[in-house]
Amino acid sequence: MKLKREFYERDTLVVARELLGKYLVRESADGKTIGKIVETEAYIGPHDAAAHTYKGRRTDRTEVAFGRGGHAYVYMIYGMYHCFNIVTNTAGKPEMVLLRALEPIEGLELMKKRRGTSDIRKLCNGPGKLCLAMDITRLDHGTDLCEDRLYLCDNAPVPEEDIVCTPRINVDYAGEAASYPWRFYIRGNRFVSRK
DNA sequence: AAAATGATCCTT
DNA sequence: AGGATCATTTTC
Numbered sequence: 001m002k003l004k005r006e007f008y009e010r011d012t013l014v015v016a017r018e019l020l021g022k023y024l025v026r027e028s029a030d031g032k033t034i035g036k037i038v039e040t041e042a043y044i045g046p047h048d049a050a051a052h053t054y055k056g057r058r059t060d061r062t063e064v065a066f067g068r069g070g071h072a073y074v075y076m077i078y079g080m081y082h083c084f085n086i087v088t089n090t091a092g093k094p095e096m097v098l099l100r101a102l103e104p105i106e107g108l109e110l111m112k113k114r115r116g117t118s119d120i121r122k123l124c125n126g127p128g129k130l131c132l133a134m135d136i137t138r139l140d141h142g143t144d145l146c147e148d149r150l151y152l153c154d155n156a157p158v159p160e161e162d163i164v165c166t167p168r169i170n171v172d173y174a175g176e177a178a179s180y181p182w183r184f185y186i187r188g189n190r191f192v193s194r195k
Numbered sequence: 196a197a198a199a200t201g202a203t204c205c206t207t
Numbered sequence: 208a209g210g211a212t213c214a215t216t217t218t219c
Contacts, residue, residue: 002216018218043211044212050211051211052211059206059207060206061205061206061207075205075206075211076204076205076206077205077206077210077211078202078203078209078212078213079202079203079204079205079210080202080203080204080212080213081212081213082212083212085211098211100211126213127211127212128212128213128214129212129213138205168211169211170210170211170212171211171213173210174211179211
């Protein structure tokens with residue numbers, strides 16, 4: 001069952017937790033790939049020094065974050081990789097959730113081909129890696145996840161006691177915000193990017 | 196096991 | 208100018 005707009009247009013920390021265990025589905029010309037979300041990070045708008053939209057900064061890039069929830073926010077990092085975020089909360093609240101790792105579920109051969117490795121653990125255990133495996137590029141920036149090429153499917157919620165909560169990765173530049181416990185992952189899952 | 200390095204280009 | 212990364216190589 002495809003997740004609808006109402007799922008995304010809620011409190012970002014709630015969405016970041018509930019995204020764990022859900023399926024990310026990619027339909028592309030060369031085939032279908034599916035991954036289960038096992039690691040997320042919340043980036044919460046104007047008051048989060050780690051967020052692109054800190055202090056409400058509006059540029060061509062951040063504009064989609066100010067729109068309605070349920071859209072893709074994709075940007076390039078270090079000239080070579082992409083990071084995939086899901087815009088959350090309602091229009092005017094520039095908040096999002098970064099997907100950091102997936103557990104490969106379907107289309108493994110296609111993922112291996114795109115990634116150039118056959119080590120299943122390493123296919124999607126990092127934000128840049130999962131974008132390569134799922135063929136997510138900046139062309140997907142702004143895509144509505146309520147449509148058919150890139151979307152999420154419901155799945156049983158992960159029990160509260162199986163959700164681990166830590167500070168976010170690589171945001172040491174963000175001062176006090178660097179210690180906010182806004183990273184979530186599934187306890188014991190083998191596909192999490194790092195413990 | 197951890198740390199250093201280089202690839203490489205969009206955004207400001 | 209510099210960065211929400213990755214793979215490979217180098218060092219303890």
